[in-house]
Amino acid sequence: MARKPRIHLPGGLYHVIFRSNGGQPVFLTEDDRYRFYLLLQEGTCRFGYRVHAFCLMTNHIHIALQAGDIPLxxxxxxxxxxxxxxxxxxEKRTGHLF
Known part of the structure; x- marks a missing residue:
């Protein structure tokens, strides 16, 4: 049985965690971190969420954000x-990272 969809509250504060598969590194170079920053920033405009804090760890990412009208x-x-x-x-590979 599939899980129920997450509750979306416009304006709600959320703690989001991205964990890598098998503990593999998420960021291999500083360019990777920079690319993630750009994508996160682009999402604030495109999806209307506000980032309050984030922490980029070796094999996972924490983001504290506020949802907009579009589901988080x-x-x-x-x-x-x-x-x-x-x-x-x-990296010329295929498959999942998270």
């Missing part, structure tokens, strides 16, 4: 998908 899951899916696509393109 859409913005976070877009962020993780686009960043994974970037890593896979740069």
């Amino acid at each position: 899951s859409r913005g976070m899916h877009n962020l993780s998908f686009r960043y994974t696509r970037w890593i896979n393109w740069r």
